[in-house]
Amino acid sequence: MRHCRNCGTSVVYRVPDDGDTRERAVCPSCNTIHYENPINVVGTIPVLDDRVLLCKRNIEPRRGKWTLPAGFMELRETAAQGAARETDEEAGAHFEMQDLFAVMSVVHVGQVHLFYRARLLDDVFDPGHETMEARLFTEAEIPWEEIAFRTVRETLRLYFEDRRFGRFERVHTLDIQ
Numbered sequence: 001m002r003h004c005r006n007c008g009t010s011v012v013y014r015v016p017d018d019g020d021t022r023e024r025a026v027c028p029s030c031n032t033i034h035y036e037n038p039i040n041v042v043g044t045i046p047v048l049d050d051r052v053l054l055c056k057r058n059i060e061p062r063r064g065k066w067t068l069p070a071g072f073m074e075l076r077e078t079a080a081q082g083a084a085r086e087t088d089e090e091a092g093a094h095f096e097m098q099d100l101f102a103v104m105s106v107v108h109v110g111q112v113h114l115f116y117r118a119r120l121l122d123d124v125f126d127p128g129h130e131t132m133e134a135r136l137f138t139e140a141e142i143p144w145e146e147i148a149f150r151t152v153r154e155t156l157r158l159y160f161e162d163r164r165f166g167r168f169e170r171v172h173t174l175d176i177q
């Protein structure tokens, strides 16, 4: 953060005098303390039989790379609603939401990624402008070198591992520094 959201003055980073222990963006003019906290990214692993739906990104970063449908959670929606919304927006898929599958803290970018499993009802997709192409991949077909983000790669790896063992019993947690 560079400028105060309240009055526009340049902020300074310092530990506030109220007993806080971390540096915050403090406005020297109106004294507002701006707290910055991690952002939630929510998405799905949409599956039809033995195939997973991936979307080819039409936007930066990582344009042209493949990803699971996911995006920033909005206010006034639950995590699962956000994941479903992103799946609808990015793939135009018909699906049924299932359980939470993975929670990943991506510490260096200040994000928490949550992925839910989703059961596809058919293989008809209508991707939005953020997606060049939406298609299904078997495990053998997954373009591992062309996956856009590490959390997506890890989620897919864990998904196929659970699938091989025939169980989805626990939520996976992973910390990425």
Ligand code: ZN
Binding pocket: 004, 005, 006, 007, 008, 009, 027, 028, 029, 030, 031, 032
């Ligand atoms: Zn201010």
